[in-house]
Amino acid sequence: MTQDATHPAPAAHHPYGTPEAPRVSVRGEARLEVDPEIARIDITVTARGTDRRAALDDLTRRNNTVLDLVKSYGDPVEKLETGAFSITPELTRHGRGERVRAHHGTVHITVELSDFTALGELTTRLADLELTRVDGPWWALRPTSHAHGEARRQAVLEAVQRAREYAQALGADLAALVELADLGAEDAAPLTMAAPAGAYRSMAFAGTEDADAPPLDLEPQRQTVLAQVNARFTMTPPRL
Incomplete structure (x- = not known):
């Protein structure tokens, strides 16, 4: 069977390169330490009442106080969300049975801020509220931070530099890029990324009696941005 001259046979695929066009595979990595852009705090508002309606009314009042306080900070508050809400009876033994002794109410609120000076002041004011916990x-x-793009760019540059150094050690030079992929991009299962070391710090407060507590001086914790790529290149024939 002859090949039609108008439809030439496709070029043979050489996954490992050829003597005329060897391949070099490298990994590029970049790790940046940058200042954070946002901070999140979790607020837990609680209430207790001898009956269900009293607990609910008290919880509603405390919740509204917290929301009004957070909203008063305006633009620095980038996100304000109410999470889980619960009213739970507290049971106690009564003779051979049980009866409801009290009802406990809880609301969880999440706040994200971009102004860390406002964050310290707000955290202190929230912690000063009765039966309010701040974490x-x-x-x-x-x-969308530019830091992610900068880390990826540096990872690619490092991969190119590493590949060129390998090629030059053989008296050759890079000829073409064959493949560039995020580390793990070819895996069948999605990767679970661990939080960068030191990315989280937690503290908790309960309501205090000091109405004039000074704002907390919070030192933002620098973030680690990591980018890794796999790259494959062809290079010119080496001079061995």
Whole structure:
């Protein structure tokens, strides 16, 4: 069977390169330490009443106080979300049976801020409220942060530099890029990324009696941005 001259046979695929066009595979990595852009705090508001309606009314009042306080900070508050809400009866033994002794109410609120001076002041004021717990802050970068793109760019540059050094050690030079992939991009199962070391710090407060507590001086915790790529290149014939 002859090949039609107008439809030439496709070039043979050589996954490991050829003597005329050897391949070099490298990994590029970049690790940046940058200042955080946002901080998150979790607020837990609680209430207790001898009957269900009293607990609910008290919880509603405390919740509204917290929301009004957070909203008063305006633009620095980038996100304000109410999470889980619960009213739970507290049971006690009564003779051979049980009866409801009290009802406990809880509301969880999440706040994200971009102004860390406002964060310290707000955290102190929230912690000063009765039966209010504050956890955090958790520092982070926005998903759209330029730091992620800069880390990827540096990882690619490092991969090219590493590949060129290997080629030059053989008296050759890079000829073409064959493949560039995020580390793990070819895996069948999605990767679970661990939080960068030191990305989280937690503290908790309960309501205090000191109405003039000074604002907390919170030192933002620098974030680690990691980018890794796999790259494959062809190079010119080496001079061995």
